[in-house]
Amino acid sequence: MFKLALYSLLNRRGSAILTIVAIALSVLLLLGVERVRDQVRANFANTVSGTDIIVGARTGQVQLLLSSVFHIGSMTNTLSWDSYEYLKELPQVRWHIPLALGDSVGGAPVVATTNDFFEHFQYGSRQPLEFATGEHFSGPTDVVVGALVASQQGHEVGTRITIAHGAGGISFSQHDIHDFQVRGVLKATGTPVDKAVYIPLEGLALVHDEVTGTPSTDAESEHDHDHEHMDEHAGPTQTLSAVLLGLESKPYAIRMQRQINTYTTEPLTAIMPGMTLQQLWQTLSVFEQALFVITVLVVITGLLGMLTTLLASLRERRREMAVLRAVGAGPGTVFTLLVSEAALLTLLGCVVGVVGLYAAQLIAAPLLAQQLGLSLSITGLQANEWALLGLVLIAGILVSVFPAWRAYKLSLADGLTVKL
């Protein structure tokens, strides 16, 4: 029976191949979108680990997370050095990393921080940062670059870099008086750490001092209003964008969050990164679901294509059915023949789709890693992917029930001779 379906299909291989391709593409899209979604989610969750609290000026929780860890968007408010001093002294604080953001070099965000960053910041499952070459800051004009920046911009230890003020790509206030020198290159992490350039807070002060003489670029900077009053402050820079805190005991984070949020000297926002990441995903889940619905619709379109092809083939196949009836096949056989044909088409579509998925992944993985720092791990088919494939197969068989039923009725009415 299966052999007959196969030969019959081979006889109509043109339309059969098109049907298989349509199903394969839709399966490829369905699984591909699912995979990218899962990987992006995993990469996202891996971005920060071990940091118990992030503090910034009064702002939205998601915004603080995005700008401090993902370097997406800019913060309009800053917190003062005094507040940082206050946070440092809070009980239970085991380590603290100050971050000042807002500048860029060659399109890569500049993160001004201290050596505490390289010592305490963790990603993935509590993995510390490691240097591929070189080491941390030892002077104000030292630079540490992320792995992706290093490979894209061709930096290595000893390379001289000019850091511009402002978030734009190219600044016209570049001077080689305060050019920086790469002192270390970080190992790849698959997180936004790879895409940033790190300078000491003292280095940032140098850059901003330099820029204060050029009012036209200052207007857009969040730092400018404080630059003239530098001497009044104890710290190397007057304002910070965010502070990352690690605590002695995790459960204490909730209490500390409340304490910081109600700090009266300056309005501050404290977030727990894990919770905020979850919030963010909940916000994004609408888009995720929309994407999923679209891919499901694509699969349905592919299966409807098969339905159309099957229905169109019925007319030319009435003779085939009559021949089978004459040699003793029951109408049930005719029904089974069409259903097994659809099952075969869908199965082949799924197989081709999965093969295509792996081919696409092999081609795309290095590009994605290179361009976006997104690491796609090539794994075997997961349980949920098997389930999706199974659902596609079942849907394909269900879709074929309609033409099969029509063929059944036709073969009952036609009998052994077809009057066309």
Add this chain to the structure above:
Amino acid sequence: MSSCVRIRDLRFRWPGAADLLLDIPQLDITAGERVMLRGPSGSGKSTLLSLLAGIHAPQHGSIELLQQNLAALSARQRDKLRANDIGFVFQQFNLLPYLCALDNVLLGSQFSRQRRQRIADSGETLTGAAERLLTELGIVAAIQQQPAHTLSVGQQQRVAVARALLGKPALIIADEPTSALDAERRDEFLQLLFKECEQQQTALLFVTHDASLASHFSRHLELAEINNAHANHTGASSHV
């Protein structure tokens, strides 16, 4: 001789039709007999064949095939009986165009365990029996492997005969099998058909509109004579 086909008081009209199409008080065909049934188109020949095949059921009367009353059998059992004991040869479109000649012949045994059993009992393999029949009917080995759609009409009809005969069914029903052939090939085809039927002692019901073929048959029936329903209307087959 035992009875192959036995019809009593058969009456049939298409659903929705006013007049009876068939009213046959009696028709008998004994085993191994060679019967020609003649009638003009639209006289109900094809309908009678589909009743014999068990595809449709009469409103009245009985049809017995090999002493089995069709009315007493389920649709599945009638399909089985047809698979086991009736071989069909039609005017055209007998074959699945995408299968080779040999596979088309083997199709005849695919739905019938009895046919396979009978071939095994005679000491032949399925393929061996199919190849022998094809060769005897003038389809040489090289052509046996060709897809059916590449064969000439005459060759296709002979492949259809081989399929109908495979596994020694009791009855071959041939519905205008020669109307697509020219006179010379027609006579050759008939001789081959008769020879094979005789060898296997298979009864043959040969339906045609062509009276000139009567001399080839041991018995000649006119449908108009055995059928009391003298329907004037044409297009009796425009059902569904």
